[in-house]
Amino acid sequence: MKELNRREFIKNTTVATASVATVASGISLTTFAADPKESDPVTNEKRWGMLIDANKLSEVDIDDMVNACQEEQGWGGEVHSTGDQKSGWIKKVKVRDTATQRVSNLALMCQHCEEPPCVDVCPTNASMKREDGIVLVDKHRCIGCRYCMMACPYDARSFVHEDLTDQKEHMPRGKGTVESCTMCVHKVDKGEQPACAQAVSSDAVIFGDLLDPTSNIHQTLKNVQSTQIRADLNLNTGVRYSGI
Amino acid sequence: MSIIRYEQTQGKSLGFYALIAGLGAFVLAALGSVYFMEHNGHYVTGMSNRIVWGLPHVFALFLIVAASGALNIASIASVFNKKIYKPLSRLSGLVALALLAGGLMVLVLDLGRPDRLIIAMTEYNFESIFAWNIILYNGFFLIVGIYLWMMFERRMNKYSRKVGIAAFTWRLILTTGTGSIFGFLVARQAYDAVIMAPMFVVMSFAFGLAFFVLVLMASYKWTERALGDAIVNRLSNLLGVFVASVLYFVAVYHLGNLYLAENSGVENFILMDGGIYTQLFWYGQIILGGLLPLALLYSPATKGNRSMLGLASVLVILGGIAQLYVIIIGGQAYPMELFPGKEILVGYGGIAAYTPTLPELMLGLGGMAVALIVITYLIKFLPFLPESLADDVADPHHKS
Numbered sequence: 001m002k003e004l005n006r007r008e009f010i011k012n013t014t015v016a017t018a019s020v021a022t023v024a025s026g027i028s029l030t031t032f033a034a035d036p037k038e039s040d041p042v043t044n045e046k047r048w049g050m051l052i053d054a055n056k057l058s059e060v061d062i063d064d065m066v067n068a069c070q071e072e073q074g075w076g077g078e079v080h081s082t083g084d085q086k087s088g089w090i091k092k093v094k095v096r097d098t099a100t101q102r103v104s105n106l107a108l109m110c111q112h113c114e115e116p117p118c119v120d121v122c123p124t125n126a127s128m129k130r131e132d133g134i135v136l137v138d139k140h141r142c143i144g145c146r147y148c149m150m151a152c153p154y155d156a157r158s159f160v161h162e163d164l165t166d167q168k169e170h171m172p173r174g175k176g177t178v179e180s181c182t183m184c185v186h187k188v189d190k191g192e193q194p195a196c197a198q199a200v201s202s203d204a205v206i207f208g209d210l211l212d213p214t215s216n217i218h219q220t221l222k223n224v225q226s227t228q229i230r231a232d233l234n235l236n237t238g239v240r241y242s243g244i
Numbered sequence: 245m246s247i248i249r250y251e252q253t254q255g256k257s258l259g260f261y262a263l264i265a266g267l268g269a270f271v272l273a274a275l276g277s278v279y280f281m282e283h284n285g286h287y288v289t290g291m292s293n294r295i296v297w298g299l300p301h302v303f304a305l306f307l308i309v310a311a312s313g314a315l316n317i318a319s320i321a322s323v324f325n326k327k328i329y330k331p332l333s334r335l336s337g338l339v340a341l342a343l344l345a346g347g348l349m350v351l352v353l354d355l356g357r358p359d360r361l362i363i364a365m366t367e368y369n370f371e372s373i374f375a376w377n378i379i380l381y382n383g384f385f386l387i388v389g390i391y392l393w394m395m396f397e398r399r400m401n402k403y404s405r406k407v408g409i410a411a412f413t414w415r416l417i418l419t420t421g422t423g424s425i426f427g428f429l430v431a432r433q434a435y436d437a438v439i440m441a442p443m444f445v446v447m448s449f450a451f452g453l454a455f456f457v458l459v460l461m462a463s464y465k466w467t468e469r470a471l472g473d474a475i476v477n478r479l480s481n482l483l484g485v486f487v488a489s490v491l492y493f494v495a496v497y498h499l500g501n502l503y504l505a506e507n508s509g510v511e512n513f514i515l516m517d518g519g520i521y522t523q524l525f526w527y528g529q530i531i532l533g534g535l536l537p538l539a540l541l542y543s544p545a546t547k548g549n550r551s552m553l554g555l556a557s558v559l560v561i562l563g564g565i566a567q568l569y570v571i572i573i574g575g576q577a578y579p580m581e582l583f584p585g586k587e588i589l590v591g592y593g594g595i596a597a598y599t600p601t602l603p604e605l606m607l608g609l610g611g612m613a614v615a616l617i618v619i620t621y622l623i624k625f626l627p628f629l630p631e632s633l634a635d636d637v638a639d640p641h642h643k644s
Binding site: 078082083084085086088092094096097098099103108117119121122124141142143144145146147149150151154157158159160161162175177178230232233244 | 282287288292295296355357360361363364367368373374375378428431581582583584588589590591596597
């Protein structure tokens with residue numbers, strides 16, 4: 001038997017270790033892939049979206065959505081902020097057609113644009129869009145300049161005007177930074193639905209992967225007429241509406 | 245032309261210390277206001293999620309816009325080779341830097357997290373006009389600093405024209421960038437207009453010159469140095485041209501907006517029934533800040549009168565602040581068109597309310613005070629001012 005010298009021994013064991021590590025990491029990735037885990041990389045193979053049907057959505061449904069969002073994310077309990085200073089991640093909006101007088105009710109939140117103006121204008125990259133289309137604010141990078149709020153066509157963002165207590169563990173918020181709907185990213189990454197969609201029992205709110213041909217949202221959008229708010233801005237929103 | 249001799253101001257008089265103390269009080273009040281606002285959070289201000297930029301931004305942008313305009317005097321001398329402005333070049337650079345410092349102080353201290361300024365300096369999103377502005381502001385300090393060095397150091401004088409051209413180009417880009425902060429906001433009816441950028445450039449000419457004229461006249465009067473009519477009358481004429489140009493741009497901006505049916509709502513709001521914003525527009529911006537200064541500068545009864553030139557400059561500054569108030573706050577107060585063809589009954593809309601608070605005002609005034617302190621101190625330590633600007637010194641063609 002050939003005698004190993006020290007250099008060869010080190011070389012061989014290094015190669016062996018590296019190969020095992022490579023193979024093993026591949027195995028673990030494929031094992032986890034079946035079941036969505038928060039550690040999975042986010043890719044653009046999915047695009048999360050929501051379809052809100054104003055014909056089916058009752059005013060009570062909208063209140064439930066707002067309450068569920070507050071409960072889940074912990075906003076709305078600000079003590080000192082008044083009027084427009086209060087956070088509003090999701091709002092109940094009632095509109096009337098000026099010609100036909102038809103009234104529609106809808107829930108308005110961050111529309112998770114494909115081309116988000118807030119991300120374009122953010123000087124520090126704190127406003128960002130995930131590969132799967134969810135638009136978020138990195139609270140550690142936000143300097144509180146509020147330019148994103150100037151740029152957002154949907155009035156979807158709020159600035160935290162005061163100190164906060166009793167925050168949700170999964171949703172740190174901070175005085176002096178900007179926040180908005182996260183599409184409950186912490187739930188979505190675990191394979192769950194956003195809180196507002198869960199709060200509505202009918203199919204007035206459908207959440208899912210816009211790109212997946214088998215998903216309910218994809219198929220419904222194929223069949224019913226839907227619209228994007230301010231579609232003229234060409235932002236290609238992830239949140240769509242029908243019945244308005 | 246005789247040789248221009250520059251000399252520091254003495255800065256030992258009671259008046260000097262009184263000026264510094266007065267301005268210092270404003271700066272302290274500003275710092276106290278910042279502590280109050282940052283400690284409590286922005287709920288203590290009039291700002292909200294609808295009016296996200298309030299009075300501090302009005303002052304900050306005014307000072308930043310005026311800063312680039314104040315450099316014009318130096319540019320006219322070195323870029324366009326007008327010799328009569330040359331003795332004023334050093335002061336022009338100084339006023340520009342001081343105004344920018346004051347404006348940036350206000351801007352930064354109104355951030356939600358001013359402690360994170362380091363992030364803004366190290367983390368850039370190059371698609372953001374704001375990020376570009378941060379680079380442009382920092383570059384302005386550097387380039388005007390070098391420009392001043394070229395002017396001060398005799399060996400370097402020969403480069404001052406080249407650096408002057410660079411500084412002039414830079415300042416044009418800078419103000420274009422500042423105007424574009426608003427020009428590119430597609431969602432807001434009041435802003436989405438490319439003309440905002442050149443309009444801001446012309447505004448900078450007027451505001452910066454008005455500030456410069458006041459600084460020049462005050463420093464010469466208070467240090468008892470000669471300041472001849474040749475220079476003053478030229479500056480006066482120039483101010484008139486700039487003020488008229490601003491009025492022209494404002495007219496084109498509003499006429500252009502009126503032509504588009506989608507913008508008739510916001511135009512109606514600003515020009516006709518916007519309450520405080522309509523009043524500030526007509527009485528503040530147009531009459532006080534535009535027509536009255538023009539009358540003072542050109543009417544035979546007041547032309548050539550220095551007190552009237554001073555008054556006109558003050559009015560241009562007040563009118564400029566009114567103009568930025570109307571643009572920044574009026575533009576936000578008018579709601580965005582979320583659902584064209586529909587009326588929003590609940591949830592959004594209406595004119596957003598905004599009442600500025602005292603701390604916001606003090607922060608804004610503090611920025612102005614910082615600019616003035618910087619100027620007052622630096623002319624004491626470095627020879628920025630010619631010891632005389634009497635007509636026979638300043639004007640090569642002067643005939644006595």
